[in-house]
Amino acid sequence: MAQHFRWLINAFAVLVASLASCLPAHAQELRIESWRSDDRDIWTNIILPAFAAHQPRIKVRFTPTAPTEYNASLNARLAGGTAGDLITCRPFDAALGLYKQGHLIALNDLAGLEHFSAVARSAWSTDDGTVTFCLPMASVIHGFIYNKEAFEELGLKVPATEDAFFQVLEALKKDGGYTPMAMGTSDQWEAATMGFQNVGPNHWRGEEGRRALISGAAKLTDQPYVATLRHLARWGAYLGRGFKAQSYADSQTLFSLGRAAIYPAGSWDIATFRAQAPFEMGAFRPPLPQGAQDCHISDHTDIGIGVNPASPNVEAARTFLQWMTTPEFATLFANALPGFFPLSSHRIGLEDPLAQEFISWRASCKSTIRNAYQILSRGIPNLDAEIWNVSAQVINGTLSPEDAAARLQAGLAKWYGPQQK
Amino acid sequence: MRLKFTPIAIHTVLLTYTAIALLPIALIIANAFKSRRAIFTDPLALPGPDSFSLRGFAKVLAVSDFELYFINSLTVTLVTLALVLLFAAMAAWALSEYAFRGRLFIGLVFAVGIMVPIRLGTVSILELMVALDLTNTLTALILVYTAQSLPLAIFILTEFIAQIPKDLKDAARCDGVSEIHIFFAIIVPLIRPAIATVAIFVMVPIWNDLWFPLILSPGEDTQTITLGVQQFIGQYVTDWNAVLASLTLAILPILALYLLLSRQLVRGLTAGAVK
């Protein structure tokens, strides 16, 4: 039926050709698509000028989209051919989907890729590991950032166990001078990422639990997951007044104004707080549940970068990526954006003490990644989206931890074979 | 039941509603001129000598190109408006004046457009714009907005043309004036009052649209003010000075333009209504 209208399009093509305003062709201009809008100034003022010093003929611009809109608007622009030349990749299935649709080129022959371990590359490789389509950039670590002045004022100690953690929160609440913990459930993803995926790995024993879910050996209704959700259910009492309408940015502001004592963090928040918080900060890792011996942290391969095959400047884009494999880039990036920990094997010195604290946990704890990212979010309902939803609801008190776990399991079992047995 | 409508009661109601309409906007503008501290400690106060700050504006103007966004929006809106008025008036005239085969069909096809949002065809519009090499141009937006606005404009103008007395046209026809001449010399001046109505229905949605700029023309050079502000706020969401300042910068030009033109717009509406 659509064919009937083709002639109209052709007629119109002639008509509008004269109207069309041609953009001047910049032979060597690259545009980076990214969700890291918080980092715009750092890219524009520090990282890109350093590249320009090497390759003055390639002009690079950093044009981010707000994180919640990034996936959708990037997909739209890729479909429409208006996307940038370099594409910042979400890990695992989101980027894999783009590669399968032909929106990313294979990077196996990129010089410098050998500086990245197989583990780092696995987040942006096909399931069989033969093709890598994004260059790993950084991982992020979850934990808690706290206001040192508030802790000193009330004589509080950094909690190591969950019991101690809730005692600290209770003490803060009793005192009333500070909002005990700055987080909201309006945007939902913090409840999942800074909540569920932050405190959870200690319960499900990191990689062990994550792999058991994929193989079908463990279920989301098992004790570790219910316990994680029960832990989250207790958070509601310690969040700010009106936390249900509090957005991510509101939480950041609440903490950086010095009104809240603890902030469930992703290490990427360090840069924002360095710029805005006028007080001394510290960090502590996710508290251990009762009886747990070894600790697990979410050290998530979070951000990579690839090349859009539709770009008129694929070679220039590859040149840029090659530069991103160098120690120079890694050092620049790690220090300009403390909290994004480079994934290359180069040895780099981190200057920021908070970032040093986060990365030190790698030595004492075992690393894992967010459990819904690999394989488990390929169907509908989408496990990651479901975790957002139920984590926020559990904190809001509108869903019990047990029901939440049941819902997660039912949703996954609906389409994921190994969980249907 | 007998309600007494004293002038005081009427004005109280109208003033209250006017306040509801304006206070939120005033609050944003007032706080845009305050320091970060003052914004949070006393949001309802007007900026005073010790709380006055232009930091937000300095930031916005330093890192984004508001002037360009504004010109882009203005170009898209005005060009679309001109195209819609001309083409819609022509089509409305032909549909209401002449008998021909297929009139009902064409009329119906346009009528569907009033009810169906063009947004539902986004997938194909994107493919189309790619095929025409029009992505990241203002032309793409103008074409889509023109297509989107034509049906309603034709509908409004047809109603209007139907009210034009027959004698006027017949007199001209007796004098042997050509149909095209009748349209441009007699009809167009007569439907001028309807332009205000059409303008409001055409301009407001276009000026405010986020969807098509986001999808068709997100490039730096072609961002409209709505998209520009949305992206800017997304990028500086924790910097309240900058957020409030960018909102203010987005509000003020349209406010000024509207207050400047409102007399014309409303005169057009009422002139059409008197008869």
Place this chain on the structure above:
Amino acid sequence: MTPKSATLPLLTFFIAPAFLIYAVFSVYPLISTMVLSTYDTDAAGGHSFIGFGNFTTLLTDDAWSGPFWNALTNNAVFFAIHMAVQNPVGIVLAGLLSLPRLRGRHTYRTLIFLPTMLSVVIVGFIWQLILSPLWGVSEGLLSAVGLGDWFAPWLGQEETALITLSLLSVWQFVGIPMILIYAALLNIPEDLTEAAQVDGIGHFRIFWHIKLPLIAPTVALVSILTYVGNFNAFDIVYAVKGAIAGPNFATDILGTFFYRTFFGFQLQQGSPTMGATVATVMFAVILIGVMIYLALMQRRVQRHAF
């Protein structure tokens, strides 16, 4: 009026420009979207014909039908609130503004219409800031009149988020029914109301018994415009709550559901074909509403004719 006959070149001259632009950039995309809804997408983005399979999935598979009915119900509530608040308030304001010898009517009209001129994105941000528990403006205002306890994070609670969003939209768009009805009221010949005024009948009764019945067609038009506008709405939810329309999809309407299905969100891939299916269903929903309106109008006109 008896239409004249005209030559083909003349008709082409008048109609072709509008028809061509409209056909290419509106009719064609819509039809091709409907065609697309009968296809399936594979991982590589290829399409294969599956007839009405997508519709069956949308309406019967709980992973799809749950969110779909939720969005449709929310959309109906969104529309109901506009009908119950926006249009009556618009009529009252228009009625007051059209009273004879009212001073400052021009100023009122201009100022009350002002929010309609603002972008939904900007309105969304303004209200998000005002209702933010962090900033405390609305809490402060309520406390000032002794209602501090009434404050709640309205945009964050499942029970209140949709109502709050609808009211924000009403706040912005009340100018449109106001201005349309106002124009219709001015259209009423003065001799119709003069007699009543001479008899000493109050403004309210004149409005209720004489003017309102006369402008009923305009009120009906406003209602159908509201219906179409509401079932297309997207921006206000997107600007305030994002594409996931939280909390727990309490503010999800067809527009945001379409957006998520089409472009994907977080780790879920977008699907052009399922998106096209949702778009086609939205088309049907809007069409049904418009048909009902047209049928009612038709009957009304006939009743008056006999």
